[in-house]
Every structure is written in structure tokens, then in C-alpha cells.
Amino acid sequence: MKRLRRSFAIVWRAIDLFTATDGWAIASHVALTSLMAIFPFLIFLTAVAAFFDMSDLARTVVELLFESVPERVAGPIAAEVKNVLLIPRGDVLTFGVGLAVYFASSGVEALRVGLNRAYGCVEHRSFLLLRLESIVFVLLGTVVLLTLAFLVVLTPVIWNAVTRYAPQLHEFERSFDLVRYAVTVVVLGIGLVVAHLWIPAGRRRMRDVMPGVGLTLGAWIVGGVGFATYISNFANYASTYAGLAGVMTALVFLYLIAAILLFGASVNAAKIELRAEREMARQMAEAGAGATPSGGSPD
Numbered sequence: 001m002k003r004l005r006r007s008f009a010i011v012w013r014a015i016d017l018f019t020a021t022d023g024w025a026i027a028s029h030v031a032l033t034s035l036m037a038i039f040p041f042l043i044f045l046t047a048v049a050a051f052f053d054m055s056d057l058a059r060t061v062v063e064l065l066f067e068s069v070p071e072r073v074a075g076p077i078a079a080e081v082k083n084v085l086l087i088p089r090g091d092v093l094t095f096g097v098g099l100a101v102y103f104a105s106s107g108v109e110a111l112r113v114g115l116n117r118a119y120g121c122v123e124h125r126s127f128l129l130l131r132l133e134s135i136v137f138v139l140l141g142t143v144v145l146l147t148l149a150f151l152v153v154l155t156p157v158i159w160n161a162v163t164r165y166a167p168q169l170h171e172f173e174r175s176f177d178l179v180r181y182a183v184t185v186v187v188l189g190i191g192l193v194v195a196h197l198w199i200p201a202g203r204r205r206m207r208d209v210m211p212g213v214g215l216t217l218g219a220w221i222v223g224g225v226g227f228a229t230y231i232s233n234f235a236n237y238a239s240t241y242a243g244l245a246g247v248m249t250a251l252v253f254l255y256l257i258a259a260i261l262l263f264g265a266s267v268n269a270a271k272i273e274l275r276a277e278r279e280m281a282r283q284m285a286e287a288g289a290g291a292t293p294s295g296g297s298p299d
Contacts, residue, residue: 006274010211013270014263021117023262030110030262031254035247037107040100045142047097060149069224069253105134108199114258115200118265123201137199148187185217192216196265208272212264219260227253 017023042062049058112130116123123130196209231237237245 010267010270010274013274014266017118017120017269018263018266021120021266023114023118023266024259026114026117027255027259027262030107030114030258031251033110034107034254034258035251037104037110040102041104041107041138041141043100044097044104044138045145047100048142049146054146057146057149061145071228101135101138102131104138105131108134108137111195111261112199114262115196115265118262119200119202119204119269121201125201144187148183188220189213189217192261192264196268200265204268204272209268211271212266212268215267216261216264219264220257223256223260227256 042058045061046058049061109130112123112134115121192213193206193209196212197204197206231249235249237249241248
């Protein structure tokens with residue numbers, strides 16, 4: 001019962017923090033910037049893949065990025081992404097690709113603003129240092145996604161070789177879909193932990209960020225299913241936004257995803273605040289007990 005009351009207090013404090021730090025407004029900023037950063041990021045990823053003669057892996061990356069997104073959301077963007085992938089890019093050291101990296105890093109900067117607000121941190125690091133850090137995150141993200149794509153391509157080859165010598169394993173073939181989704185969740189979880197620990201200012205421990213990470217992952221799954229149901233059965237964005245219906249659908253979905261992520265950070269911040277308040281109350285109680293005379297009153 002005590003743990004339930006504590007959890008309720010954390011959630012209530014998190015709602016207050018999310019509202020006080022303009023969480024909804026910051027979520028819209030993160031969503032719009034992320035949408036604008038997707039194409040520069042994919043341009044750079046395509047250039048890297050083409051430079052190392054791995055263009056097919058770039059297409060696999062796109063499939064990985066959009067397979068867990070509702071089809072009505074991913075469809076319009078995926079169609080334009082394929083147009084981006086069709087443009088040959090054989091050099092990663094061009095001025096245009098350099099600009100693509102810079103604009104892709106704006107998505108990280110928008111996320112940094114949101115997380116700093118959620119955690120109540122004031123950024124004192126220089127603009128150049130922060131931008132370089134964001135670019136490093138873009139580069140690491142490119143390497144990670146290409147590596148995952150390589151593993152996705154390589155796994156069926158290994159599986160076919162194994163089942164050739166052990167045909168009885170064919171009955172477990174369907175379990176690969178579960179493995180792929182599990183790997184996706186693990187990768188997202190690792191990315192969220194990295195984001196909460198190192199993107200915003202200040203320092204946090206692993207145990208400080210795990211509640212928000214777990215909440216975010218669970219809410220993303222529920223929110224994705226709920227949003228897919230909503231746009232399939234109730235929403236009619238075409239009648240409202242005409243030719244921009246696809247873009248607006250994607251933007252609303254990213255807005256939902258960003259709001260959930262920032263609320264997860266608010267949960268972490270609320271948990272940290274309440275723990276600090278309990279620790280301060282305990283110290284004050286111990287100090288008061290130490291100041292009280294053990295015997296009777298002096299003459």
C-alpha cells in the first residue's frame with residue numbers, strides 16, 4: 001500500500017512537472033524538428049552506405065525504421081524516403097552531405113531542449129560542444145542502424161544453413177518475428193537510456209532513468225496501437241488537410257511519441273525530487289533527535 005501511494009505521488013508530481021515545463025509545447029517542437037531531421041539523416045546514411053558499397057543495407061534500415069510504425073503514418077514518408085534512396089551518393093565528404101549531418105543533428109538538439117526542461121536542468125555548455133555532441137550521436141546512430149541491417153540480412157542466411165543440417169528446427173521459424181520485435185524493443189530501450197543519461201545537462205544514475213524508460217516503451221507500444229486504430233476507424237485527415245494529410249498524420253504521431261518521451265523524463269524527475277525530499281526529511285529528523293538531551297532537564 002505504501003508503494004502504491006508513493007507511485008501515485010510520483011505520477012501526480014510528474015503531471016505537474018510536465019505541465020509546468022510546457023511539455024506539450026516542447027513536444028510539438030521535438031516532433032516538427034524530428035520530421036525535418038529524418039530526411040537529412042537518411043541522406044547521410046545513404047551516402048555512407050553507398051561509399052562502402054552497402055546500398056541494399058540502407059533500404060533495410062528504412063524497413064526497420066518504419067515496420068513498427070502504423071502503415072497510415074509510415075506510408076507517405078516511406079514513399080518519399082525511397083525517392084531519397086534512389087539518388088546515388090558515392091562520397092561522404094561532400095558539402096551537401098555535411099549539411100545533411102548538421103541538419104540531422106537538429107533533431108538531437110530539440111530532444112536536448114525537451115529533456116533539459118523536463119529534468120529542470122540549465123545548459124551551460126557551449127553551443128559548439130553541444131552541436132558536435134549531437135553530430136556524434138548522428139554518426140553513432142548511422143553505424144548502429146547499418147550494423148542492425150547487416151545482422152537482419154545475415155540472420156536468414158545463417159538460419160538456412162543451420163536448418164539444412166537440422167530440419168527439425170523449421171517449426172521454430174515463426175519465432176524469428178518475435179525475436180525481431182524483441183531486438184527492436186531492446187535497441188529502443190538502449191537508445192532511451194543513452195538519451196536520458198547523456199543528452200541533457202547534469203548527471204543521473206541508471207536507476208534514476210529506468211522508470212521513465214520503461215514507461216516510455218510501454219506507452220509507445222500502447223500509443224502506437226491506439227493511434228493506428230484511431231486513424232483507421234475514426235480519423236479522416238484527407239478531408240481536413242487535403243494533400244498534406246500524410247504529413248500531418250506523421251506529425252501528429254511524432255507529437256504523441258515526443259509527449260510520451262518527455263512525460264517519461266518528468267516521471268524520472270519527480271522520482272528524483274521526492275527521493276531528495278525524503279532524504280532531507282530523514283536527515284532533519286536525525287539531526288533533531290541528536291540535539292534532544294537523553295536525560296532530564298538540567299537544573
